[in-house]
Amino acid sequence: MTSPTRSHPALAASVLALAVALAVASIWLTWVGFTESDDVFYAQAAMGWVRQPPFLGASHWALRHGIVLPMAVLFRLFGQSETMLVLPSLLYAAGLLALLAHIAWRLHGWLASAFTIAIAGTIPVIATGASLVSTDLPEAFFVIASLWAFYRGMAGPRATMLLWSGILAGFAVITRETAVALMVLYALLFAIGYGGRRRAYPWLALGAAIVVGLDWLYLTSLSGDPLYRWHIALAGVRGDGPQMAGAFATAPGLDRFGAFDVPRWLKPFAATFANQSFGLFPWLAVPATIWVIASGPARARPASALIGALAITWFVVLGFLLMPWLWVIPRYYAVCTVLAVPLAIALAHAVLVGRRWFALVALALAIGSGTALNLGATTDQMAGERALASFAQDTPEIIHTDPATERGARWLLDRDGVGGRVSAGLPGAGSLYFYNSRPRRALPVDWPIRAPAPDWVRVKEFDVPPRWTRILVTTFGLGRVLPAGLIGKLDPPPHVIGIYRVPAS
Numbered sequence: 001m002t003s004p005t006r007s008h009p010a011l012a013a014s015v016l017a018l019a020v021a022l023a024v025a026s027i028w029l030t031w032v033g034f035t036e037s038d039d040v041f042y043a044q045a046a047m048g049w050v051r052q053p054p055f056l057g058a059s060h061w062a063l064r065h066g067i068v069l070p071m072a073v074l075f076r077l078f079g080q081s082e083t084m085l086v087l088p089s090l091l092y093a094a095g096l097l098a099l100l101a102h103i104a105w106r107l108h109g110w111l112a113s114a115f116t117i118a119i120a121g122t123i124p125v126i127a128t129g130a131s132l133v134s135t136d137l138p139e140a141f142f143v144i145a146s147l148w149a150f151y152r153g154m155a156g157p158r159a160t161m162l163l164w165s166g167i168l169a170g171f172a173v174i175t176r177e178t179a180v181a182l183m184v185l186y187a188l189l190f191a192i193g194y195g196g197r198r199r200a201y202p203w204l205a206l207g208a209a210i211v212v213g214l215d216w217l218y219l220t221s222l223s224g225d226p227l228y229r230w231h232i233a234l235a236g237v238r239g240d241g242p243q244m245a246g247a248f249a250t251a252p253g254l255d256r257f258g259a260f261d262v263p264r265w266l267k268p269f270a271a272t273f274a275n276q277s278f279g280l281f282p283w284l285a286v287p288a289t290i291w292v293i294a295s296g297p298a299r300a301r302p303a304s305a306l307i308g309a310l311a312i313t314w315f316v317v318l319g320f321l322l323m324p325w326l327w328v329i330p331r332y333y334a335v336c337t338v339l340a341v342p343l344a345i346a347l348a349h350a351v352l353v354g355r356r357w358f359a360l361v362a363l364a365l366a367i368g369s370g371t372a373l374n375l376g377a378t379t380d381q382m383a384g385e386r387a388l389a390s391f392a393q394d395t396p397e398i399i400h401t402d403p404a405t406e407r408g409a410r411w412l413l414d415r416d417g418v419g420g421r422v423s424a425g426l427p428g429a430g431s432l433y434f435y436n437s438r439p440r441r442a443l444p445v446d447w448p449i450r451a452p453a454p455d456w457v458r459v460k461e462f463d464v465p466p467r468w469t470r471i472l473v474t475t476f477g478l479g480r481v482l483p484a485g486l487i488g489k490l491d492p493p494p495h496v497i498g499i500y501r502v503p504a505s
Helices: 009-029 038-051 065-078 082-108 110-124 124-129 136-154 160-177 176-190 198-223 228-239 242-247 264-272 281-295 298-321 330-352 356-375 383-392 401-413 468-478 484-490
Strands: 399-401 420-425 433-435 457-464 498-501
Touching: 009 082, 009 110, 009 124, 009 228, 009 356, 038 065, 038 082, 038 160, 065 082, 065 399, 065 484, 082 124, 082 136, 082 281, 082 298, 082 330, 110 124, 110 356, 124 136, 124 330, 124 356, 136 176, 136 198, 136 298, 136 330, 160 176, 160 198, 176 198, 176 298, 176 330, 176 468, 228 484, 242 468, 264 281, 264 298, 281 298, 281 330, 281 356, 298 330, 383 401, 383 433, 383 457, 383 498, 399 401, 401 420, 401 433, 468 484
Parallel strands: 399 420, 399 433
Antiparallel strands: 433 498, 457 498
16 A cells, blocks of 8 residues: 555645644744743753853752753853743754654654644644743653654664663653653563563663763762752652642632643543643544554554553553642643654545545544634733833833732843833832733732722733634623633633823822
8 A cells, every 4th residue: 555645755745844834833823932930940040051050950940951951052152032941942842743753654654744743733732832941842752752762672673772762761751750651661561571572671771871870970969969859859849739739729610720620530631631732632542542553554553552551651650640749730741642643643544545534524623623722822921021021121210010010020121131120019109000900920919009090191001902712702602601710711801901100299
């Protein structure tokens, strides 16, 4: 059976170009950038390396060298900017998509590769993650690359591939400790004698030991604590872990991270099968993976079985075994997007055997649901803070604002060298006040200004258009049937941003 893309190179190039364009458009639609969250800690650690290497981080973010070190190099070469802040994430996203496409190509040809790019590139957790400074996509890249190198190494006498698999697994572990799920998978495969070559597994262990060992030597030599990474990780869990669930305000019907608020044992399922981070992708990918393993193209079955084993292990370890220490956050399951490969293989096979309509409908559901969710993604959560930073560049006056907005804009203000022009405090007579109705962070409960006073003079107003999903809420009356928390995401209150002059009297 010959792939149409193999017999028509021009068609293959066109299909691949269309898939890449779709992925690029998805990333552009969901572009977020700086969010005054984990990215602040990564930026601080990167600047620590720029100013005084070697740098010893004091937080778990600062110890994620696969993110911090590339950012530090970019800051050193091009200066500290939002573009350089986000660029490592964008490169990891591109690398992840290229890796998934390469795996699909090796297993079933260019059509499966193109389908993989189109499907994976529109999954919201990948599209949005490409412009967010977080650990999810870097971890997914290292984990999936390790698994693919492991598969290649076990498929033949390739000790070098197994060594590389271990090295990549080591990078995954020091990128985020949740990658221990990959080590659990490798331990299970060793126990059952997967590949029939238990003597090959030491190469895998050696590769991981090289990376983890060097990281251990580095941290121990600087800190004097041989368990430094472990202690820092535990401090992070104590500072923000499941034991603190009651300390955070949540929208009705939703948990802290925007997933449906369900009993704890159902949370992993809600975070993946009923969440805007994945859309319909899991509903299509799981049965497709089962089909490929059971009766799909012979060349793709062994690798798809290994991919399925990774997804199951990841789901169980992060969702249940790490339950006492780990939040159930949808983006933590980004590794499971590896199932885009068997899904794409199943659809490409359907095209080749004449079931094109079936393949097109399934492809439209996967891409369409992801695209619809991408169009409704929250990308303007820093609109007020960005407006403040922009206005501060245009006026020499001191601008007063609320503490939440000032905190959110601080990195942007300092980056632009205008940090001294903004003060978190009550405005005096004749001064300027920046009003932001929806800051990135919650206002202090005792902050007295909740709206501009009637006698304040508006100097400038910043327009924030309503989200397009408001049309769905108003047209179909969704406010009567959906939880209030979900409606708050689809049709949030108007975002009012403005500069006001307090009367001199």
